[in-house]
Amino acid sequence: MTYTIEEIAKALGATALGDISMTIDRAAEPAMAGPRDLALAMNPKYAESLALGTARAAMLWEGADWQSLGLDAAILVSRPRFAMAGLTRMIDPGQGFAAGIHPSACVDPDAELADDVSVGPLAVISKGARIGAGSVIGPQCFVGWNAQIGPNAYLREAVSIGARVRIGANFIGQPGARIGGDGFSFVTAESSTVEAARKSLGDQGDAVAQPWTRIHSLGGVRIGDDVEIGMGATIDCGTIRDTVVGDGTKLDNLVHLGHNVVIGQNCLICGQVGIAGSAVIGNNVVLGGQCGVNDNIFIGDGVIAGGGTKLMSNVPAGRTMLGYPATQMDKQVELYKSQRRLPRLLREVAELRKAVFKTGKDD
Amino acid sequence: MTYTIEEIAKALGATALGDISMTIDRAAEPAMAGPRDLALAMNPKYAESLALGTARAAMLWEGADWQSLGLDAAILVSRPRFAMAGLTRMIDPGQGFAAGIHPSACVDPDAELADDVSVGPLAVISKGARIGAGSVIGPQCFVGWNAQIGPNAYLREAVSIGARVRIGANFIGQPGARIGGDGFSFVTAESSTVEAARKSLGDQGDAVAQPWTRIHSLGGVRIGDDVEIGMGATIDCGTIRDTVVGDGTKLDNLVHLGHNVVIGQNCLICGQVGIAGSAVIGNNVVLGGQCGVNDNIFIGDGVIAGGGTKLMSNVPAGRTMLGYPATQMDKQVELYKSQRRLPRLLREVAELRKAVFKTGKDD
């Protein structure tokens, strides 16, 4: 594919300048850009590196003096990262999956596929599954019994969707995403050591170790519109009701959602985050990589948590959190600074005790 | 499927009251329950929400005055979560996998399958593999060379079992569970920077960076009876002997077991826990989500660790642990509280120093 400068600028609602009929093949970083690339230099600090490449056209910051940079054409944008979204969507070459249903796919005769659904090689579509118009089911994917996938889904290779999963429109599943496993829910015949330790904050009391009996997951997973699930991420079915992921929410690679979890709309759940069973997450929540959320707690709308934060109890809406255990970010940063002074503090207190109480090194 | 109130109560060893011949189709939360659902309200706090739904039958706590709740039938249970195990097992609709060997599956003629084993579409069973009676091998599963799976296994879609893996009876594998990869074991020709840093607790000394040479895994994985492995969980083969998972132990999604790890019986290993090579875990151990266990350490019977705990050294039997580094839970909670007072403590010590030593703000 090739694109003219004019086409791209128009698609982004941006300003095209110079030889706007010039065609480009792809985007490139300024220093690596050749004469048929669109160099991406949307910040003045990248201007110099344009000279290291041989780009004739570039996407630049608003107000850039593009001609002095030796370019023949330019696109000026006001919010660079947002312009990147439009540009990359336009020129994404994709994965090259073929249209139609590959002859090696196993599509149950009782599955309902809209006319233009494509199914890759060695995919399995089970009985009763329903897949909306325009959806792409990638190679080696699995769609389970009665599972529903809305229109315009794009499943990369090896995604699996179990029974009782319902997914809205415009879903994206990255390779190996796993939706609809059974919840991790086990119980002992008599009260367990874990129940005792939870009640007492640590004391297992007289509880006796016992084998675990399984609670089956009768619920499913309900996923809204415009959701994306990363590589190897896992979402468990609910026990009685469904596990829920709201519209516009995105899960990164290797994220784990336990049974009965409810996540609101437009959340970003970064790589390797784990959310334990029955936790409820509001709208517009952002959890940095490797965060953890305890079971049965509530995280309010708009909460943001830095990487590695372990949310152990309810968090009110709007808070920005950090650390293990999670603390408000400003207090946590103050705490980290205080901790670094702790070894000296111990020495100072020993000196004070000596001066005040005339003691030596204490016991 | 439908079930009578009498049938369900009998299966649970519970008391059925009222119109015990009434049939229900499924279980539901009280507020969402319709007239053909069994509402689950096993705690008095859920009694009110029964009125929001239209259930005619409910599972209730022992001693509940079911008639005053407007129900036609009720099942009274003494330990609600344990009753949930029996109920959900009874009415689980499952995944709808078909019986028999799907014609698209690749089953090596040298594999030994008991007569009633079912194998899903596009599954691979390798030469020498042995699969016990009543086992279900789901769609797109892989069973490797000479691997053994006991009777009554249930493998969901896309589970893989490598060579030299032996699994006992009643195994459950969730989608994408991975058993029998090679261990992560590498060595340098001369002593490495890591060896130096471990010995000195941080000083890499004169050790020189070198390339890594692979130690192959000649051992396998040995899994007992009644084990369940979660979605995307990974278990490495041992180096010389086997990696071992004991009877009754359950691993949640995305758990990682390194090579040579030995886990005892009836452990619960929650989501995203990582257990490094050659660690030994006792019986009845419960590790909360995202716990980590250092390589080559020992965790005693009955240890419980809260979410995110990093177990860096041996832990005696019976301890309840929390934090990074892991500390006994009661001490860790006291420590967290103390830490929050640290900024004020710094100010207080500065005041004391000023008063006692007549110093200003110290250097």
Added chain:
Amino acid sequence: MTYTIEEIAKALGATALGDISMTIDRAAEPAMAGPRDLALAMNPKYAESLALGTARAAMLWEGADWQSLGLDAAILVSRPRFAMAGLTRMIDPGQGFAAGIHPSACVDPDAELADDVSVGPLAVISKGARIGAGSVIGPQCFVGWNAQIGPNAYLREAVSIGARVRIGANFIGQPGARIGGDGFSFVTAESSTVEAARKSLGDQGDAVAQPWTRIHSLGGVRIGDDVEIGMGATIDCGTIRDTVVGDGTKLDNLVHLGHNVVIGQNCLICGQVGIAGSAVIGNNVVLGGQCGVNDNIFIGDGVIAGGGTKLMSNVPAGRTMLGYPATQMDKQVELYKSQRRLPRLLREVAELRKAVFKTGKDD
């Protein structure tokens, strides 16, 4: 396969003693070794356990008095773990994958496979893919559009390689490794709450919650020679340029590399480590299990981080780090010790305040 003591010693460059024509079938731990096993007892502390087994031959430490241990033959080695690498490579029975292209595999006619490439059952090789001589593509693997894999690759079952991925020689992919998903990169139309919180270290200011728009990944993944990727590990494509993994680097199970990450040569990245987008990792870096690396930071050559360390900001070359947030290991260990004294310190300061200021328990 059987091996003589002489053959093994020769392959390891080690000393063979006694009946060097004796043949063994496999290696075993001393206590479990039978008469046709090579017992591995390369440390004097394992000498005693030789008596518990019935080995006639053993691999021993340099200078061992092998005859007094009742053996008929011995191999003496100077660096045991390095000898293990050579021994285990020599006698690894492997996975038993068949040579040739399995008839159930879907190999696109436009893919280029060197003559001796083997492809397992139900694998998919897409159009334009190129696979080097001697490579083994395991059962149910996926190789995407135009993807390149160098010579002598060994892909275990269910590995997936997306479009725009280029891999060097001698690659090893463990089961379910996922390479070439799209990066997790989203932007809002106006400045977001996350941007505000990052600038202010916690204050979300007046930023308004908005839906997320996707930035597509146009870049690929470039992997050097001699790289190994663990089970379920995930590597995202870059946004414009490639995500890069250098020669000789090894990734353990469930590791996550975000978009644009660059990792140098000969690094060891242990289980469940997460490296966020655009982080740059030097050469010979070792990250213990469950470490996290923030986005857009730099980790210098030779850095070693203990298990669970969260690297939140740049780390100069050669440092050994521990903790959350990451601190130099020796300082972190001192800090942990100080923390344990904190509850007592609080009491001591209260006493001092009482003595000096004549106050009671403070407010």
